[in-house]
Amino acid sequence: MKSLILLITFLFITNSVFAQLWIVDPLEPIYPDKNDLKAYSTKWKTDIPKHSIAEAHVLLKLPIGDSFTVSASKNGKAIENVWSALIDVPVEQNTGIDSRTEQYINKINPYVVRRAPFRVFEVIQPIKKEKLTVASNYTALRLAIPFTELKEKKSHIIDIVVKTSSTEYKGKFIVKVHPVQLPKLSESNFFYTNWFNLSKMESRHNITRWSDAWYGMLNKYAELMAHGRQNSITLPRELFKYENGKLYLEKDKMLRFINIFRKNGFKYFEAPHLMHRGDNDDWGDSELKVVLTKRRYYKEEGKKDVAVLMHQIYDFVKTNNLENNWLQHIADEPTAVNAKCYKDIAKQIKSIFPEIKIMEATNDRDGLAGAVDIWCPLINDFQENESFFREREKHGEKVLVYTCLIPGGKWLNRTLDMEKLRQVYFGWGAAYYNTNGYLHWGLNQYYSNPFEQSVVKHPSPQASANNFLPAGDTHIVYPGKDGPLSSIRFEAHRLGCEDYDLLQLLKLTNQKVYTKLVNKLFRSYTDYNLSIEDYRKTKKKLLKAL
Numbered sequence: 288m289k290s291l292i293l294l295i296t297f298l299f300i301t302n303s304v305f306a307q308l309w310i311v312d313p314l315e316p317i318y319p320d321k322n323d324l325k326a327y328s329t330k331w332k333t334d335i336p337k338h339s340i341a342e343a344h345v346l347l348k349l350p351i352g353d354s355f356t357v358s359a360s361k362n363g364k365a366i367e368n369v370w371s372a373l374i375d376v377p378v379e380q381n382t383g384i385d386s387r388t389e390q391y392i393n394k395i396n397p398y399v400v401r402r403a404p405f406r407v408f409e410v411i412q413p414i415k416k417e418k419l420t421v422a423s424n425y426t427a428l429r430l431a432i433p434f435t436e437l438k439e440k441k442s443h444i445i446d447i448v449v450k451t452s453s454t455e456y457k458g459k460f461i462v463k464v465h466p467v468q469l470p471k472l473s474e475s476n477f478f479y480t481n482w483f484n485l486s487k488m489e490s491r492h493n494i495t496r497w498s499d500a501w502y503g504m505l506n507k508y509a510e511l512m513a514h515g516r517q518n519s520i521t522l523p524r525e526l527f528k529y530e531n532g533k534l535y536l537e538k539d540k541m542l543r544f545i546n547i548f549r550k551n552g553f554k555y556f557e558a559p560h561l562m563h564r565g566d567n568d569d570w571g572d573s574e575l576k577v578v579l580t581k582r583r584y585y586k587e588e589g590k591k592d593v594a595v596l597m598h599q600i601y602d603f604v605k606t607n608n609l610e611n612n613w614l615q616h617i618a619d620e621p622t623a624v625n626a627k628c629y630k631d632i633a634k635q636i637k638s639i640f641p642e643i644k645i646m647e648a649t650n651d652r653d654g655l656a657g658a659v660d661i662w663c664p665l666i667n668d669f670q671e672n673e674s675f676f677r678e679r680e681k682h683g684e685k686v687l688v689y690t691c692l693i694p695g696g697k698w699l700n701r702t703l704d705m706e707k708l709r710q711v712y713f714g715w716g717a718a719y720y721n722t723n724g725y726l727h728w729g730l731n732q733y734y735s736n737p738f739e740q741s742v743v744k745h746p747s748p749q750a751s752a753n754n755f756l757p758a759g760d761t762h763i764v765y766p767g768k769d770g771p772l773s774s775i776r777f778e779a780h781r782l783g784c785e786d787y788d789l790l791q792l793l794k795l796t797n798q799k800v801y802t803k804l805v806n807k808l809f810r811s812y813t814d815y816n817l818s819i820e821d822y823r824k825t826k827k828k829l830l831k832a833l
Contacts, residue, residue: 308449308456311344314707314779314819316400317408319375319423322346332461334827336469337440339785341432341462342778344373344408347449349421355451356418359430359460361443366436372419373427373775374410378403379742382702382757386693388742390753398697399704403758407703410738410765411773430460440466465830470788472513472552477717477787478661478687478724479780480519480557481763483508487731491766497540502547507770509551512730515777516784519555519614520548527559527596529579534595538603545607555614557646558600561593562618562632564625568747575618575628584628593632597639604640614646614661621647626654633658648689648726663687663726666716666812667694673720688716689726692745692756697813701727703741703758706817707779714783715809718790718801731771732761786826793832800832 309327311317327346335341349355359366380388381403384396401407408427419426430447437443445460485496488508494501512520523544526537545556562575562584574583579596582589604613615636621629633645646661650668652675662676666688669676676686690700699709699716713725734743734756741758744750763780765772794801807825808816816822 307348308447308458309346310447310458310460311346312819312823313342313344313429313775314711314822315344316707317344317346317373317425317427318401319406319408319425319427322425329456329458330461331458332463333823334463334465334830335437336465336467336785336789336830336833338434338469338471340434341437341443341445341460341464343430343460345428345430345447345449345458347421347426347428347456348424349426349451351421351423353421353451354418355421355449357414357428357450358448359432360446360448361436366432366445368413369430369432369436370414371411371429371431372414373408373429374412374738375406375423375427376409376703376738376759377406377741378703378758379740380404380755380758381704382700383695386695386757387745388755388757390755393753396696400706401704403704409703409759409774409776411775411778412767432460432462434464437462437464440464463827465833467789467792467830467833469785470792472516472518473554475516475518475554475784475788476723476791477516477714477784478519478555479515479517479784480521480555480724480726481512481517481730482521482726482728482732483512483730484732485523487733487766488771491731491733492770502543504770505544506547506551508764509548509553511764511771511773513551513553515773515781517730518553519557520553521557521559521616524559524578527579534579534592534599536599536603541603542607545609554612556609556612557614557616560616560618561596562589562629564618568749570622571624573624573628575625575632584632590635593635594639597636601640601643604643610642613643615640615643616647617645619648620650621655623651623654626651629655630658646687657682659684661685661687661723663689665693666690667698669720669722670812686722687724687726688713688722689728691728692760695757699812699815700757701763701776701780702760703776707775708815708817708819708822710776710779711783711786711822712809712815713780714785714787715790715805715815716812717787718794719805719809719811727763729759729761729763731764731766733766734761737762737765786829789829789833793829797832804829804832 310331311327331343359369381396381399383389383391384394389396411429443462447458449456492504494504526541528535563578565576574585576583577589577592580592617632644660647659648663669688699712701710743756745754763777804825
């Protein structure tokens with residue numbers, strides 16, 4: 288009898304060591320090899336507004352090779368289609384202290400969540416089969432309860448059960464729904480765009496452009512972008528044509544493209560750059576060239592090309608009631624070298640289409656004053672030169688911010704070795720600085736298989752051997768078998784966009800509380816509160832204040 292008791296005790300202890308369940312805040316980084324489990328438990332609570340999503344991560348430690356099932360229920364009734372597996376991806380190098388990766392200037396960046404190389408859970412893959420198999424030391428799942436399951440204005444208890452062949456593990460996810468209406472995407476005041484690569488979509492999903500299957504896949508991407516609160520999309524460059532010496536727009540295709548995104552709540556449509564620095568990307572040339580015809584603006588009838596295109600754009604916009612939705616790019620990241628040419632082009636465009644809004648990711652400032660309606664500087668450029676941008680706002684111009692492979696260190700960005708709160712705080716930063724939104728170049732700009740490689744060589748032919756794009760800079764969503772997959776970073780950024788819209792509601796009714804809550808978490812793009820607990824408490828206060 289004593290031996291039997293010892294055996295049962297041994298099996299219980301062994302099982303508790305090798306098989307456990309924790310419910311984890313989605314903003315906490317979790318890894319397939321090792322995790323700091325001290326702060327996690329089998330119960331977790333969150334606060335959300337109406338029409339948002341209740342989300343939690345479930346971390347499991349089960350023997351590798353074991354099979355298991357997972358379920359969620361409320362009041363004894365199962366909730367279907369709410370589970371996803373979290374897939375881990377590699378982080379081969381850490382983000383640099385200033386930009387790119389640490390290799391670029393060979394300096395250690397202490398502001399990362401973990402030293403590379405490592406793998407981190409990132410990709411959200413909806414679960415379609417009943418049984419799952421354990422493949423690594425830790426298994427991670429995402430539970431996302433839609434508002435349709437949480438209609439009542441009260442607390443909801445979601446029971447979580449994981450069953451293996453020998454035992455089961457339970458957890459409780461408690462959701463408090465506050466009687467606060469999250470604005471619809473079409474009503475959002477936060478501008479948010481990620482540049483979308485159609486060619487990558489086509490190659491990853493094996494579809495042909497402009498086919499019915501292509502439009503179907505396009506709608507799936509639009510749905511995911513809209514879910515993430517993205518509300519602006521760049522129009523395909525190929526809809527702006529130059530053939531047989533003639534410039535024209537593919538109007539029917541353009542309208543069908545736009546209408547897919549309109550249906551999903553998008554507000555803004557960005558026309559691609561008319562000009563560029565040339566095929567050799569010559570940053571030292573003061574004269575911009577027309578992208579379609581390759582002609583130089585001053586010397587080779589580039590002015591005439593711009594006029595032809597802009598007259599057609601004007602007609603299309605007016606015909607389709609897009610006056611408040613059309614944004615025009617001229618040339619990406621104009622500098623002091625080509626600023627005069629840029630301003631001349633802007634003046635010509637306004638002479639044809641006076642109401643048009645010119646938007647640009649900018650490198651220069653003074654040289655472009657008066658030419659740009661919507662400025663989009665890097666966050667470090669904005670923060671270090673805030674007085675300039677405040678002066679431009681006095682002229683009716685607006686300011687967004689962007690990040691890319693720059694900046695690194697403590698700056699907010701979206702790379703894989705940064706805290707997820709940094710993505711959330713793009714919304715809080717916009718509230719603090721009263722800016723209007725955020726731009727990133729990488730929705731799906733893959734240069735490799737994103738499941739297998741996160742750090743890629745800088746694509747520029749002039750890039751040095753130690754010039755890499757940081758982990759995840761090229762993408763924020765992933766190509767799934769049947770459509771795009773979200774990521775933990777994308778969902779964190781969504782949360783920040785939602786927070787921005789909620790904060791704007793509070794600002795209208797109680798400026799004092801608004802300021803107090805924002806200052807609790809955010810003071811600058813390099814000075815913010817990294818306590819997830821403080822963020823959750825402040826979010827709860829925001830919802831209560833509303």
